[in-house]
Amino acid sequence: MNCKRFISIIIVVSFLGTCLITISAMGQAKLSRGLALREEMVALEEAFETIIDAVIFSNTELIKPAIIRFHKTREKVEMTIISEPGVILPKNQDKFKEFVELDIKFHEDLASLEKAAEKGQKKLAKDQTHKLLDGCVVCHERFRK
Numbered sequence: 667m668n669c670k671r672f673i674s675i676i677i678v679v680s681f682l683g684t685c686l687i688t689i690s691a692m693g694q695a696k697l698s699r700g701l702a703l704r705e706e707m708v709a710l711e712e713a714f715e716t717i718i719d720a721v722i723f724s725n726t727e728l729i730k731p732a733i734i735r736f737h738k739t740r741e742k743v744e745m746t747i748i749s750e751p752g753v754i755l756p757k758n759q760d761k762f763k764e765f766v767e768l769d770i771k772f773h774e775d776l777a778s779l780e781k782a783a784e785k786g787q788k789k790l791a792k793d794q795t796h797k798l799l800d801g802c803v804v805c806h807e808r809f810r811k
């Protein structure tokens with residue numbers, strides 16, 4: 667094999683290698699954005715198990731710590747989203763703006779629940795919990811497969 671041919675083979679091989687690495691990094695980013703949302707959702711579900719118990723048994727003092735625990739996971743998710751903008755949605759990705767609006771509204775309602783719980787306003791905490799559960803259903807119907 668002559669030297670020129672050898673060098674061009676090396677160039678082609680390293681080019682293909684770079685392509686492969688890039689493609690797998692893109693896949694990884696997509697995967698982590700999908701995983702980040704699911705991780706947040708699992709944390710949210712855990713928080714709501716506590717919140718529902720708290721409402722049912724009139725233990726509003728359990729609500730705030732559950733929301734704080736959830737926020738820790740949410741922060742991690744936000745970091746992932748910031749490092750690689752956007753979230754991968756199982757469906758209606760083209761309605762991403764609507765997803766963000768629902769998400770913002772949900773977190774505002776969650777903050778209201780936290781305040782009501784802090785002040786020991788039981789009826790308000792119960793109503794706010796109902797509203798939030800409706801929020802889960804609305805967003806899932808729209809964006810979860």
Ligand code: HEC
Binds near residue numbers: 710798
């Ligand atoms: C703003 C939109 C939005 C809101 C609000 C929302 N979710 Fe989700 N949730 C999603 C999406 C989208 C998925 C699918 C994620 C995926 O599969 O990548 C999901 C998935 C989940 C999952 C993962 C398990 C599964 O079968 O997909 C759980 C658990 C979950 N949500 C719980 C909740 C609970 C509990 C609430 C309300 C207290 C809630 N979610 C509110 C958008 C939302």
